[in-house]
Amino acid sequence: VGVLTNQREGDILFIDEIHRLRPIIEEFLYPAMEDWKVEIRLAEGPRAQTMTMNIERFTLVGATTRFGLLTAPMRARFGIIQRLNFYPPAELAVIIARSAEILGVHTTAEGAALLARRARGTPRVANRLLRRVRDYAQVEADGVITPEVAEAALAMLDVDEYGLDEMDGRILRTLIEKFDGGPAGVQTLAVALGEDVSTLEEVYEPFLIQEGFLMRTPRGRVATPRAYDHLGFVLPRGRDGGDTPQSSLFDES
Incomplete structure (x- = not known):
């Protein structure tokens, strides 16, 4: 309640992992999202009274990786629903270059691009790899992240060319x-x-x-x-990528 009443006109309230909200918290949000009001119950039982407080118009932004766990009433109250996809390597390379400046480490464009390709499409992973490669570069390569330095550091971290660890x-x-x-x-x-x-x-x-x-x-x-x-494994004969091996028409029974 305190968070909602402290909102000012035009403020943005961000709730991460919104699917974890308890039902009682959701009930406070419903009137706030629809009518810019907060309802506070003053007592319990059949004679319970409710006090209504007007609040400023604000924007609620919720983030979740498990959209299906949101309750139907909560989903219905959001006017805009967007899905964020994995970042392409080109955009991750820009993020890595900016983070490198903040960390005070020099990275070549090729070095940033290599890290971006192995960051699993996620800025958080990209920044984590950058910090570890930065540590390696400061000890082994005069603090400069080149493709060769990044390759050697990622090999020590068991991160391959696809970003698999x-x-x-x-x-x-x-x-x-x-x-x-x-x-x-x-x-x-x-x-x-x-x-x-x-x-x-x-x-x-x-x-x-x-x-x-x-x-x-x-x-x-x-x-x-x-x-x-x-x-480096040999695909078994007859397996075509389905859930079971496929037998050839001419295989012996």
């Missing part, structure tokens, strides 16, 4: 080596990796799926032909 490789390698490429249930895969299911589903799988290394099928997770090729 050590855990991404473990997921794909485990799926191929222990489960013949799948399908494997996410619970079984999580146990094999020593990781919890939610981390696999929310942190690692989205990027692997988007980049074509992993598929979610009704029967479980499946490594794609691209995953086999990237890790």
Whole structure:
């Protein structure tokens, strides 16, 4: 209530991970979003009274990575719904160059472009990689980030040319080596990796799926032909990238 009543005309209230709001907080937001009012209940029970306070007109911006978890009443009250896609490498290179200036490290255009290609389309990842490569450059390369310096630093961090890190490789390698490429249930895969299911589903799988290394099928997770090729494995005969190997018409039964 205090946050809403302190808003001034034209202020912007930003709520990150808005799907985590408790229902009671959402109920306070509904009249504020629709009528610029805050309703405060003064008592409980059948004789409860409500006090209404007018507030200034403000703009509410909510951000979430799980839009489906927003309640229907909350979704309906937003006038504009936009989806932010992953950043292209060219835009990430601009972000990296600006961050490098702030950090006081010199990076060539080619060095920034290489980092951008491995940042998984996310500025937060780009800045994290930049800081680690900066550390390497200050010790090994006179503080200048060139493509060669960035390549060497990222190799130490186990970040490959697609932006996959050590855990991404473990997921794909485990799926191929222990489960013949799948399908494997996410619970079984999580146990094999020593990781919890939610981390696999929310942190690692989205990027692997988007980049074509992993598929979610009704029967479980499946490594794609691209995953086999990237890790240097031979794609089993008859596997076409679906959830099960396909038998040839002339294979012996």
